[in-house]
Amino acid sequence: MSKIGLRKAWFQVHKWIGLILAILILPLSLTGAALVWDDALDHALNPQRYATSGNGTLAPQPYIAAARVVLQPGDAIASLTLPDAPGEPVVVSASPASGRQGVQGPPARITVWIDPASAHVLDVANNSGGLIRTLHMIHGSLLIPGVGRQIVGWIGVAMLLSCVSGLWLWWPTVGRWVRGLRWRRHRNTDTNLHHLLGFWIALPLFVLSLTGAWIAFPQVFGGGPNAMRTGPKGGRPVPLAQPQQALDAVLRSARAAHAGAVAKIDWPTDQKPMWKVAFVADATGVVVHDADGVAEIARAAPEPLARTMRRIHDGTQMGLLWQIVIFLGGLLPAILAVTGIIMWWRARGWRAQLKARQRARA
Template identity: 60%
Template structure:
């Protein structure tokens, strides 16, 4: 059985090699996550023309659809109309004419969509842009899959698992070997500034980093963690394939008729309306509600029958994990914590590499001195 010193040496090796092997991935992953806590303000800063609205008064959804069609390419199909939550544009998403063919190829990454940003009171087109282009979308792709469609999500999930282990082992190594644990909060535990930064930042970020790593791994491996939590696996069509399905070109119902039918099932401020597709003949109407989840209603395009939509994913736990991870609806305090939880691990990665490189230097010097002593002894 290993004693305390042996365990400490073991955890040190585990912690060191996790940091060294993953450092080059941890830095962009953590910094992109920190930036995405404030994704809307960042998008407003990067794309001010999208948000140059003249007011908040809303028109009928069909008016926005007509304005967007005039700016789209022939054959493009309306997929969704999203209304602003506050002072912002109405956004109409459209699928390219070839969307139905692309859906069957199993291509990774989000489906191609053209986004039309409209002024709410006038319906004037502000900007037409590719959804998968721009700074914020790049950061989403970097954080969610390292910009590697398909396999990237799995890689990010395993990085999350490794970071959970790193958080635990780092806290073990932080704990002072002599005296009370409060000694560990001292600034000068070491003569080097980077080492002191590593100790203190590692302590304060350990718990938030563990939570963010756990929730990130949960998002990447929903079936595994869902089974552990007792949630049944999601049944039915693959949601990613469904998202790539082409919207139907000429639905039977108008958006206003769909909203009226959905209003008989749910109440709340309208958030979005999604068109039926070639794989699902239902409209989806989303309303704002308590918290971040809100409520959704499915409206059959052929009969107009409206029913409450089942919760997406693996119930409330999966939604909670995502909210904890990205800060949606969690308030400014938690958003600030996870923002720092993105910055500090990047600092830990950099200082950890510096500490390792310095240790290599003094170990090499020590080995050289020992060889010199042995040479003198033989002489």
């Protein structure tokens, strides 16, 4: 195939990916841009959760007692997270009783926000509702039951091809590549905008599309169907409703093994019957076996690749610069989709006019 023929082929791939997926790319891109700042959104939408009365903290036990007052019988405590910054609340996460578990999607969770200074409950919410949860569902599955996650994954694969084909089409056919960076490559503003924004966002969008496809198809990238499992027995781990060890005893064992301020406590589960105690600004944690209360030092294990890919995709702990890139990686594809449709519609118009003139001459 000649260079001109190859360019025409890439153009057709790029055009039809953009046209067919435009209506799906818009909600995925815009929700992805919004979710980069999900913590800030939660602060704005639910200020009552962060209306703390002071920066002092109590022992963990009063927070658990306060949470149990608002939880339903049978709900199992999953974790307790102490504030890592002034003004932040204590957060208790719980797994609802088996009769109230979600069937699809992420594990059902109930979150309790507690004032660190007084142990007063600030808010209680289930992760199955709310605007932020809806944004996550749109971004992860387009609200399509069953196959929505796979559809989003294939959109990610298509976007990979769109990035590659877009770069090929952006590359100037004459002269050095820097000629492609000039603004006025075309007489229409929307076309110039499409070329220039497409170039600058191509590489970040390629990374976001790759990580998105990775998240959607973990069994493909992670080494088979077992990659979907979250524990050695398969399925989702469920916190034990009635652990054998009391929280007081667990904390005594953990502090005997390691000194420092506690940052987070994870309750034992049916798959791993052991408590996990993390300490402030310390990679070393303590594991306390629920069966006998024996404590062991546990250094942080290497982060799984799947977790790294998810952090790259959503910007968690990736720094402000990359979060801004992800934000733009959500906004700019929406602009590219709109300008691409305008370019296609205009091309249809002048092609129709050309055919009409050719018929008139004939």
